[in-house]
Amino acid sequence: MSCQYNFLFLFLCGFAVLTVSIKTCGKEILEGTSCTIKLITKNSEKPDEIEWYHLTSDTIVLLWKRGKIKKVVEGVSKEEDGSLTFKSVSLKDTGKYKYKAFNNDGTEIGTGEEEIQVYVKAPKPTVTFDCDADSNATLTCDTGNRTDLTLFWYIDTIVQNETNPQMFLTFTQIQKNQTYSCSVSNPVSNEQSESIPVLCHTGHTGPTGPTGPTEPTGPTEPTGYDPGPDTEVSGSKFNFMVSILAGGGAFLLLLCVLIICACRSCRQQKKHQQGESRLDHLKLCSEYLHGQ
Ligand SMILES: *[C@@H]1O[C@H](CO)[C@@H](O)[C@H](O)[C@H]1NC(C)=O
Ligand SMILES: *[C@@H]1O[C@H](CO)[C@@H](O)[C@H](O)[C@H]1NC(C)=O
Ligand SMILES: *[C@@H]1O[C@H](CO)[C@@H](O)[C@H](O)[C@H]1NC(C)=O
Numbered sequence: 263m264s265c266q267y268n269f270l271f272l273f274l275c276g277f278a279v280l281t282v283s284i285k286t287c288g289k290e291i292l293e294g295t296s297c298t299i300k301l302i303t304k305n306s307e308k309p310d311e312i313e314w315y316h317l318t319s320d321t322i323v324l325l326w327k328r329g330k331i332k333k334v335v336e337g338v339s340k341e342e343d344g345s346l347t348f349k350s351v352s353l354k355d356t357g358k359y360k361y362k363a364f365n366n367d368g369t370e371i372g373t374g375e376e377e378i379q380v381y382v383k384a385p386k387p388t389v390t391f392d393c394d395a396d397s398n399a400t401l402t403c404d405t406g407n408r409t410d411l412t413l414f415w416y417i418d419t420i421v422q423n424e425t426n427p428q429m430f431l432t433f434t435q436i437q438k439n440q441t442y443s444c445s446v447s448n449p450v451s452n453e454q455s456e457s458i459p460v461l462c463h464t465g466h467t468g469p470t471g472p473t474g475p476t477e478p479t480g481p482t483e484p485t486g487y488d489p490g491p492d493t494e495v496s497g498s499k500f501n502f503m504v505s506i507l508a509g510g511g512a513f514l515l516l517l518c519v520l521i522i523c524a525c526r527s528c529r530q531q532k533k534h535q536q537g538e539s540r541l542d543h544l545k546l547c548s549e550y551l552h553g554q
């Protein structure tokens with residue numbers, strides 16, 4: 263029955279990896295992520311009593327004593343070792359957390375503080391422009407009036423020293439036929455607008471009124487997605503997160519492949535042993551997968 267052990271081994275492995283991979287809350291977290299703040303005790307002693315506080319809002323988040331939850335706020339849970347897990351962090355979870363752990367004779371065996379900052383994902387901005395009578399233009403980077411973001415302007419692919427949501431262009435600058443885009447970022451996300459050309463009618467026919475085509479007029483190829491030197495810095499953490507997520511996906515894929523392989527070898531083994539029909543083995547395998 264080595265095939266049974268194969269499966270047991272696989273499941274234990276998978277379970278262990280998944281358990282370990284519960285994400286620890288970093289200092290900066292994207293809204294909606296699930297993560298854990300670790301509780302550490304002296305000599306990893308098992309606590310008998312645990313208290314978790316959110317200092318910023320002066321609330322008790324979790325009280326646990328002798329295996330019983332005495333108090334817990336919505337959206338958090340206690341790990342086996344006393345660590346605090348958020349199902350899905352929101353803006354109001356921002357701030358400082360403090361824990362205390364005691365053993366069964368009331369001695370404090372661990373205490374610590376952790377600060378987290380939750381960010382909402384940056385929206386994809388859009389660039390619009392208005393022309394004045396002299397064919398100067400004012401570009402606006404629309405971020406849905408979010409004020410918690412760092413903004414950069416790009417001309418073609420070059421990042422500008424301009425962080426206001428509006429940028430003024432003179433007639434002469436517009437004549438260079440360049441494309442304009444803006445990017446917004448916070449420590450956990452980064453979005454860049456489409457690159458648009460700016461076309462203001464040359465003033466020879468007099469004021470044609472502010473023409474502000476919000477749609478990019480020509481179907482310009484999405485140029486300028488090469489992130490400039492400045493976004494590379496702010497985007498690096500984001501990229502790091504993406505790579506972690508990708509890693510998780512790769513792991514799941516690997517697990518699937520392993521399970522399929524085990525399933526096949528299981529089928530073959532059984533075939534040798536009893537020579538039953540193929541369908542029965544498939545059924546057997548799927549029963550292992552579901553039943554375990
Ligand atoms: C257009 O820009 C030029 C150069 O900055 C400026 O002298 C002129 O007053 C501007 N025109 C309008 C209508 O603001
Ligand atoms: C955001 O913009 C909308 C219009 O687009 C406006 O009605 C609203 O008052 C703005 N909110 C803030 C906080 O500025
Ligand atoms: C960017 O602009 C600010 C003020 O607008 C100025 O103090 C700073 O020197 C500029 N930096 C560069 C690299 O041009």
Ligand SMILES: *[C@@H]1O[C@H](CO)[C@@H](O)[C@H](O)[C@H]1NC(C)=O
Nearest residue numbers: 434435436437438439440461
């Ligand atoms: C910009 O485009 C206009 C018409 O499309 C053209 O006449 C002008 O020479 C171009 N300017 C540059 C700097 O390429």
